[in-house]
Amino acid sequence: MTVLLAIGTRKGLFLATSDDDRRSWRVGDAQLGGHAIYAVAIDSRRTTPRLLAGVDSSHFGPSVALSDDLGATWQESDIAPLAFPADAGVAVERVWQIAPGGPAEPDVVYAGTQPSALFRSTDGGRTYELVRGLWEHPHRTQWGAGFGGQAIHTILPHPDDPRRVLVAMSTGGVYRTADGGASWAPSNTGVKAYFLPDPWPEFGQCVHKVARDAADPDRYYLQNHHGVYRSSDGGSTWESIADTLPSDFGFAIVAHPRRAGVIWNFPLTADGERHPVDRRCRVFRSTDAGATWSPQASGLPEDPFYPVVLRDAMATDDADPAGVYFGARSGEVFASRDEGETWSTVVAHLPDVLCVRAASL
Amino acid sequence: MPTVLVPGVLRGDAGGAARLEIAVGGTLRAVLDEVGARWPRLERRIRDEGGGLRRYVNVYVDGADCRWAGGLDAPVTARAEIQVLPSVAGG
Numbered sequence: 001m002t003v004l005l006a007i008g009t010r011k012g013l014f015l016a017t018s019d020d021d022r023r024s025w026r027v028g029d030a031q032l033g034g035h036a037i038y039a040v041a042i043d044s045r046r047t048t049p050r051l052l053a054g055v056d057s058s059h060f061g062p063s064v065a066l067s068d069d070l071g072a073t074w075q076e077s078d079i080a081p082l083a084f085p086a087d088a089g090v091a092v093e094r095v096w097q098i099a100p101g102g103p104a105e106p107d108v109v110y111a112g113t114q115p116s117a118l119f120r121s122t123d124g125g126r127t128y129e130l131v132r133g134l135w136e137h138p139h140r141t142q143w144g145a146g147f148g149g150q151a152i153h154t155i156l157p158h159p160d161d162p163r164r165v166l167v168a169m170s171t172g173g174v175y176r177t178a179d180g181g182a183s184w185a186p187s188n189t190g191v192k193a194y195f196l197p198d199p200w201p202e203f204g205q206c207v208h209k210v211a212r213d214a215a216d217p218d219r220y221y222l223q224n225h226h227g228v229y230r231s232s233d234g235g236s237t238w239e240s241i242a243d244t245l246p247s248d249f250g251f252a253i254v255a256h257p258r259r260a261g262v263i264w265n266f267p268l269t270a271d272g273e274r275h276p277v278d279r280r281c282r283v284f285r286s287t288d289a290g291a292t293w294s295p296q297a298s299g300l301p302e303d304p305f306y307p308v309v310l311r312d313a314m315a316t317d318d319a320d321p322a323g324v325y326f327g328a329r330s331g332e333v334f335a336s337r338d339e340g341e342t343w344s345t346v347v348a349h350l351p352d353v354l355c356v357r358a359a360s361l
Numbered sequence: 362m363p364t365v366l367v368p369g370v371l372r373g374d375a376g377g378a379a380r381l382e383i384a385v386g387g388t389l390r391a392v393l394d395e396v397g398a399r400w401p402r403l404e405r406r407i408r409d410e411g412g413g414l415r416r417y418v419n420v421y422v423d424g425a426d427c428r429w430a431g432g433l434d435a436p437v438t439a440r441a442e443i444q445v446l447p448s449v450a451g452g
Contacts, residue, residue: 058417091409
């Protein structure tokens with residue numbers, strides 16, 4: 001079995017492969033011209049997985065590139081892969097997320113952008129159209145920008161019903177559609193926005209990331225700007241699952257590819273002190289849907305550890321046992337081949353790691 | 362006809378060409394519109410979809426920064442030389 005690990009960094013995309021059940025990794029040279037790769041996806045719905053990357057040039061703007069030969073060559077459509085229509089009056093600043101659609105729509109790919117907008121592709125991710133139902137939502141003018149910018153960074157198409165999609169943005173919170181994107185409703189009941197005069201608003205939360213339970217598609221896990229939550233009703237309501245975590249601040253949260261209730265995150269001390277808790281490089285795992293959490297650090301650095309793990313810089317693969325991966329802004333990437341029990345370093349000294357994704361080939 | 366000088370980093374988006382002869386002129390906007398029609402990937406490196414010049418791309422018309430010469434309305438003569446240069450930026 002070969003496992004591919006795609007690592008998006010501030011200066012290029014790095015592809016790592018393992019042919020020995022994730023014991024060792026071969027890391028290729030930087031691809032895509034040293035541009036910032038805020039989003040990467042491995043679309044495994046094809047015989048040869050398609051790689052899609054959000055390519056961000058500080059000079060020449062954003063784009064989406066794709067590869068059908070596992071990174072040997074990259075393609076970019078002649079017309080802009082994604083662009084706002086003229087009446088929107090804005091331009092795409094960055095692609096923050098690329099998410100393949102569900103199995104019923106093998107050529108659908110979604111992209112989330114800055115400013116906060118959702119785009120949908122029906123040609124496998126080459127070109128995209130604005131999802132106007134969300135763009136024209138009356139709340140949009142009140143969505144704010146966090147330090148990283150105002151963006152849709154989470155897109156979760158429902159695996160069984162292509163009409164249902166959940167997105168999350170910073171700031172704004174969670175929105176859902178059940179009619180294929182024509183209409184959207186905020187879905188933040190129970191999620192706190194401590195930085196607002198009303199800390200329990202209908203929308204306006206600074207959600208950092210949402211993950212879906214692989215075994216129960218109506219169960220979600222949410223890492224908030226302070227707060228970790230679970231929804232068991234498709235996102236309608238949320239309850240805290242942060243009680244046994246050392247901190248409720250962080251960016252990333254990921255779910256096991258198959259097992260119900262198994263999730264990981266990387267807690268940081270606080271909004272005002274964005275370092276790993278106790279300066280220790282530790283992942284926290286829950287096997288009971290967030291009721292209890294335990295640290296996992298075997299094989300991770302034991303020296304004081306300061307870097308942050310960003311919202312998309314943690315991922316699981318689809319192998320058995322599941323692999324777990326995370327990258328830090330210090331350019332290190334760590335992998336576990338046994339669901340977090342033990343870890344090894346895949347690579348160090350890369351540029352800041354912005355995102356990781358992994359899949360078996 | 363006006364000539365667009367393409368920086369090395371963008372020549373892959375211009376079919377490898379370093380110089381593009383553009384059959385229209387009058388204004389910089391008209392020239393870039395024609396560039397967009399013939400080399401759309403090149404044009405969108407220079408302008409966003411709203412038509413604005415990207416912040417860190419500089420365009421010189423006969424040596425003058427277009428931002429100080431009328432922007433996209435900068436006049437372009439039939440023998441003008443339009444130079445596209447990435448600005449000093451990044452880290």
